[in-house]
Amino acid sequence: MTTGCPRTSTAEIAYPVEVDYAHDEVPDGLFAGEPARSAGLDRWTPLLPPLDAPTLGEGGTPLIEIGDGAYLKDESRNPTWSHKDRLNRCTVSAAVRMDAPGVVVASSGNHGASAAAFAARAGLRCIVLTSPDAPPAVRSFVDSYGAVVLPLPQESRWPLMRQITDRLGYHPVSNLTVTHTGHAFGPEGYKTIAYEIFTEIGVPAAVFTPTGYGELLFGVWKGFAELRRLGLACSVGGHRGLVAIPESGGEALPVSDEEMAAAQAELSRQGVWAELSAAAGLAGLRRHGAVDGPVVCVSTSSGFKDLTVGSHRAEPIDPTWEAVSRRLRAAGITA
Amino acid sequence: MTTGCPRTSTAEIAYPVEVDYAHDEVPDGLFAGEPARSAGLDRWTPLLPPLDAPTLGEGGTPLIEIGDGAYLKDESRNPTWSHKDRLNRCTVSAAVRMDAPGVVVASSGNHGASAAAFAARAGLRCIVLTSPDAPPAVRSFVDSYGAVVLPLPQESRWPLMRQITDRLGYHPVSNLTVTHTGHAFGPEGYKTIAYEIFTEIGVPAAVFTPTGYGELLFGVWKGFAELRRLGLACSVGGHRGLVAIPESGGEALPVSDEEMAAAQAELSRQGVWAELSAAAGLAGLRRHGAVDGPVVCVSTSSGFKDLTVGSHRAEPIDPTWEAVSRRLRAAGITA
Known part of the structure; x- marks a missing residue:
């Protein structure tokens, strides 16, 4: 469970244990109808490990339209404000x-x-x-x-x-192996992101997700792959692949800090304050260019996570209309 | 709309404009069946002002069981992490x-x-x-x-x-009057908290909510009062009143900073990091004592909002098992 697959792992490489399910026992209608924000992870128990730990109301995050057929999956809306x-x-x-x-x-x-x-x-x-x-x-x-x-x-x-x-x-509950395999149950949690997207908009043309060790990426891919096994999703691969791992035919897009900062600013103008790294999904879409069909960018966390603020006091403005209107004019606001 | 009711307001007191609806045109089944976290505020359009501004996926926050028949309505799960x-x-x-x-x-x-x-x-x-x-x-x-x-x-x-x-x-979009009446549409947004609670657990025995100017309090009360007008909620008053405004028969409970800090710590032990003021709801319940029947405490925002951190570096621990186990023993963790 935590040290890698006992059959395939070697001293050099620890292969993660892969969790599988009795797909023919998944109840009909599990993915039908209802909007995604109904019951968090507990909605998906037939396709998850036993959820013995009590819930904090995780999952069920909103999918927000950000224009041009693109959606943002806002994972800052979880109990500790990340995926x-x-x-x-x-x-x-x-x-x-x-x-x-x-x-x-x-x-x-x-x-x-x-x-x-x-x-x-x-x-x-x-x-x-x-x-x-x-x-x-x-x-x-x-x-x-x-x-x-x-x-x-x-x-x-x-x-x-x-x-x-x-x-x-x-x-x-994080990696304990020589190579970074992660906990076997981790991607099981992440795959519910794919389930939720599917119940709201079906299978999108592409999903752009930030990634470090690739655990989130793997989880989202696994969720759509399971939907295909269940006969619910017609295609999860191809050039417009859902996830950027080799098996899906997706692409890995490197993005710079500047590109992430630009994507973060773009989201702020839409009213979403994302962590810098969380904006990597949208940065990936912008680098990739337009995709034909609906696209989902996963935003993993909130701007509060980046804070390195000091405690200095803001310089008060002279409380006169003259001073205030001068400041507003500088910001492009005039009568 | 923003300066108070033109008929009743005087130079000294601005009475808020009250928004009313054609209750007999509310569709049957608006409050039926579905769990609350489905569509945010847009679910309630028959009972809201026109929602001309685009959504950020606000509302639809989870109700988390915190023991002894009490629930926490976690409003830190909104787009900017507050109610x-x-x-x-x-x-x-x-x-x-x-x-x-x-x-x-x-x-x-x-x-x-x-x-x-x-x-x-x-x-x-x-x-x-x-x-x-x-x-x-x-x-x-x-x-x-x-x-x-x-x-x-x-x-x-x-x-x-x-x-x-x-x-x-x-x-x-905040108060512009001599007395604090607030924007007429504000409590219309807040009342959806009552609607959501109702669809999940019906009418609770009590609701404990933090309050400053009383706008949230008024909104939550109005939501339950409308449910009564619609014939859906049997009782919204009495000693176990839902909201602490005089009309409901509820109680106003002053709570100290120490009581809020204790409630904040109690929530942290349950895995919920609330803003200090957001813990006033639970602090109110603790001061009041047990209530017969389900109780909801509204937690309005996240602990991140209180941060006044500096930028100092944490003192690293000597990376030996001896030093680490000493630190763990001090925290009560032993083999």
Whole structure:
């Protein structure tokens, strides 16, 4: 479950355990009719691992039209305001089922905070191995859920995580392997993004998703692949492939910080404040150019996650109409 | 619409315009069956002002069980992570309908950021009159949506807001009157909280909601009162009244900062990171004591809104098992 497939893994490469389901036992109508924002992850129990950890109302995020046939899947609307909540509902469920006293996670951001929240909700302890350079806003966030936060140099985090797992029996909800395979249940949570998109707009022409280790990407692809197995989705591959992994025929698009910043600004003008990395999906679409048919860009988290603000006081404006109208004119606002 | 009822208001007291509906034209089944998180505010159009401003997927927030028959209505799951999005979908709609070039709002927090987001989404400019002492996190937040932020002393904000309204034709989406009446459409947005609660658990025994000027309180009460008028809710008053306004027979419960901090910590232990003021609902329930029947506490916003963090680096721990296990023992974690 957490160290890779016992049959195929070697000392050099840990292959993830893949979760499969009795597809012929999936009830008819699971994907029919209803809008997607109805019951979060619990709607999909026939196609998920046992959800032993209690819900925080994760999933069921809105799909927002952003023009030209494109939609934004706003994952900042999860319990800890990122897509990681879908993963952690599933991975903390594994910890509950295995009777672990707590969970341990190596993360300096959304993953750790989300694990801490779901562990708290399930009555488990949580240890977060983090970087000393983690943004202060994220630290406050993780602390708030009562997790034990251990700032450690990058290279020591994984060995120590293994010791916490071995010596204390804590369940690892992030990678514990030599290569980054992730927890087997993680992509099971992510695939519900595909299910929700499907119930709202069917199979889109393309999905653009930010990616680091490729876990979210794999999960979204798996969700659409399962829909195809269930006979519900006619095509999930091709040049207009849904996910940018080789098997789907999609594309991996590198995007620069400048492109992400431009996409972040474009979303802000639409009223959506995304984390910089969360804007990578839209940045990918802009780099790729127009796609024929509906397109979904996944925005994984909120702008609050980037905050590195200080505490300085704003300079007050002279409270006269003259000073105020001068400031407004500078911003292009005139009578 | 924005200066109070022309018939009843005097120079001293501005009475808000009250919005009423043709209740006999409300379609049967509007409140039937479906779970609440389906379509956000647009589900309720027969009982709302015209929603001319485009949606950001506001509303449809989850109701989370927190034990002993109590539920948390988690309003941090809105587009700008607070209940204010329900109000601003409606008030910015008024600005769109009136062909205003933009909106103006006096706020140092959630209200201003939410107005900025909905204005951006609708293609309108937004001017936010704020306090020079507004938390830096909130300033970054408002800035992100491209609003013009004017830090001004408290006493100058309202007179200057009136000038911006009169001279530039901007639509005010917060109070513009001598007494705080608020925008007539604001509580119309808030009342959808009551509608959503009703579709999920029926009429609860009590609702505990944070309140400042009483707009949210009035809105939630109005939602339940309308359900009674529609013959759907049997009782919305009594000692176990739904909302703490005199008409409902509810109670106003003052809560201290310490009580709110305790409620905030209690929610954190359940995996919900609420803004301090947002925990006032649960603090009210704890002060009041047990209620016979299901209870809903409204949590209005996210812990990120309180952030006043600096930028200091966390002190790294010595990356040895000895140092790590010492730290874990101090937190009560042992093998």
